[in-house]
Amino acid sequence: MEKPLLVTDFLDRARRYYGSKEAVVATTRERYTYDELGDRADRFSAALQRYGVEKGDRVAVLDPNTHYHLEAAYGSMQVGAVHTPLNYRLVPADYEYILNDAGVDVVYADYEYAEKIEAIRDDVPTETFVTNDADAVEGEWLSFDEELADSAAYDRPEMDEGDVVTINYTSGTTGDPKGVCRTHRTETLHAYLVSMHQELADDDVYLWTLPMFHVNGWGHIYSVTGHGAKHVCTRGVDAADIFDAVRGEGVSYMCAAPTVLNLLMDHYDREGGVETTGANPVRVATAGAAPPEATIRTVEEEFGWYLMHVYGATETGPLITTSHARRFFDDDDPARFDLKKRQGIGYVGTDVRVVDENGEDVPRDGQTIGEIVVRGNQVMDRYWNKPEETEEAFSERLEGYYHMGDLAVVDENGFVTIQDRKKDIIISGGENISSIELEDTLFDHEAVGDVAVIPAPSEEWGESPKAFVVPANGDPADPGVTESDLLDYCRERIATFKVPKEIEFVAELPKTATGKVQKYELREKEWEDEDRMVGQG
Template identity: 85%
Template sequence: MEKPLLVTDFLDRARQYYGDKEAVVATTGDRYTYEELGERADGFSAALAAHGIEKGDRVAVLDPNTHYHLEAAYGTMQLGAVHTPLNYRLVPADYEYILTDADVKAVYADYEYAEKIEAIRDDVPTETFVTNDTAQVDGDWLSFDELIAESTDYDRPEMTEDELITINYTSGTTGDPKGVCRTHRTETLHAYLITSHQHISDDDVYLWTLPMFHVNGWGHIYAVTGNGAKHVCTRGVDAEWIFDTVREEHVSYMCAAPTVLNMLMDYYDKQGGVETTGDVPVRAATAGAAPPEATIRTVEDEFGWYLMHVYGATETGPLITTSDARRFFDDDSDDRFAVKKQQGIGYLGTDVRVVDEDGEDVARDGQTVGEIVVRGNQVMDRYWNKPEATDEAFTDRLEGYYHMGDLAVVDENGFITIQDRKKDIIISGGENISSIELEDTLFDHDAVGDVAVIPMPSEEWGESPKAFVVPAHGDADDPGVTADDLIAYTRERIATYKVPKEIEFVTELPKTATGKIQKYELREKEWEDEDRMVGQG
């Protein structure tokens, strides 16, 4: 028989079997059972319906990792409306683009970020504005808690697994974000996969150090809920607080970007060591380029945690590979570092390949470089309103596979290791930064004649944007503007995490005979002391 795969099943199951069990430890100090979480989600569904939200309408959520985010997400999806989480690190102009592009009908925004929406609310199609603390927000906003107290009655529409249920906006190689469209089916199967590969069970206590807006928290808003495990919410990450919470709440599992791991290791070193676990072992998943051996050694040997290295992209669910292949290493041997530093092997049901420019698989020699491509049930349906970008993403080297833009090698066991990036993108602290967007911003300054932006190595973020600037009058020794001036200029116009960390004035940029900037030469010089030209971010 066939049963539709619907994301609403996750909360339904938790309410059915774990209704009286603690579901959420809120940032307010409140604690909610799964039945209480479900009732609050029902209240938001009812409130949205009362304000005219229907199946297929887009509802945006701008929130740190609080219980409100979970309630708004499920409340939206129970109506068949499309959950559209927003990166809280963006600037008002970004939100104006996204809310307009997705034709968002309603937005819930945490009080700390609502002012960014208030600044552009007259320029977007959104009609309903909700926050969790109206006293701290200017403008005409509805109270989340007052709305959900009015009623929990709503009509859940008929839904099918191939219908759109989330749009996750991601920065690409061009300035405008792209809306990654995901269906009930893709979200559900990805949640099943991380349940298996991340070993999630009902006695887990999950600490939300990973932003919920990042592809729905890498699918953990579904997997943790559906398994009846416990969510411990956060309003940000602080090393001391994380260690305290791990001990007090007996956290067993978290996802930690390399920047979070670096923060924890720095605090641990400065304190001369702290207690790193509660009553249960801790496992942590980190993603992206290979974690340094020193990171793995500290997390596992000193913290006593088990580290899992995974890899993916917003477009792919995100997770498609893992290096947690324990038949290939011994937990007590240093041999494990060589395995765990790789992106690893494909998830169940996931066809991951590394192919040359003709779409042929590269040799399994650990040396021949190709592009990573993937086909799997967790891969996105399409880009929102961008058919040409969708077609390119699935057809460039190999028809029917999503092209990751990462260049890699494959060893004799089929393990993938990233070497470089094909796309003009910088990944800093887990955030995508468009080199082109940053270049365009700098070009608008009168003192800038030409510019190229590349990633430079960063101990804190893995990699950070660096700009090479040719002054408008051509004199690199007297550019007519300071690096600090240009950095301040960009900070006023784009999200803070996109701002260049360093600017170098040069007389000219390396170019081909046809005038194309050869960024590869700049990157080779910047990364000459590194093993590969990608950071641990």
């Protein structure tokens, strides 16, 4: 028998078996059962159809981790629309590009962020604008809750598992983000894998510290819902609030970038220790380049939490590997920290390889460096309207595999460990930052003659952007502009998290005979005291 894999099945199952059970703890501490969550999603589906939304139309969601995000996502997907979540840390120019690129028909925006959309609404094709507090927003916006007051009746169209159901925009190696197209099939299978490897169960209490916009919250908008587990929503990351939620709601599972773990440790130290668990034991997933061993040690030995390190990219679901492989370590063995720092082994059904420039597997010696490539059912369908970039992403070294852009080694057990990054991407606090976008921004300043941006080590963020600027007047001692001036210039043009943390004025940049900047030399200098040239988180 063959049954289509559809993401709508996750909420359908929760309503069928867990309808009377608590589904969501809102940021206001209102509580909704799965019956109530489902009814609100139905009413948003009906509203979308009243607006003229049809199967395949794009509906954007700009929201922190509130119950409105869940309702808007499922409400969109139930009518066959393409859920298009937006990073709430971007600036209006970014939204203008994305809304035009995706051809978005409807935007739901939280009241705190709606002004960013209002600033560009005349420059995008979007016709309908909805918010959760219309009185707090300038311009003509529909009220989410008032729209839900009408009928919950809607027509669910016939859907195929190959239909695109979500577009996630990611920073690329150029300034323009790319829309990662994910289908019902890829989303469903990824959610199954998350459920398996993160050991989800129906009695889990999941705390939303990971942004829901980030690859659909790593698929947790599906997996937590499908299990009938409980969502605890947040409006941001606050260490005291996280510990309060863990204790008060009995949180059992959360995802936390290394920067979030650092915030929690700082709070813990400042307070001289706090209660770190409630009614349930806590497990926490962290992703990317692992946090330092000291962080893992504190989380496990002082907080009493179990840490799982996972790895992936927006294009791959995101998750493709895990260091949560208990047959390779004992829970009380200090040697486990070294294994948990590695990106780990492939998820079930996921073919993860590290290959050389000829597409051949590197030896399992823990020393030979190659690029990570992956093939799996959770990997994206394509980039939205970018066939050439799609072709390149799947064919550069090894045909048919997505190329991660991370350079790594493999040990004798198949554990992957990232050593460096091939792409011009900086991953700071879990956010992708294009070094090329930063260079283009700085180069537009009249006092900048040349510029190169690289990742530099950061205790707080793992790595952060650093700019090397050759002044237009050629004099680094008297460049005609201050570091503060250039940082302010960047803040006016790009999202705050992308702004360099440091600018160094130099007389020249290292270049090849053909004039290409040798960023590797700059990175070697910055990372000479580190064991690898990639940030710890």
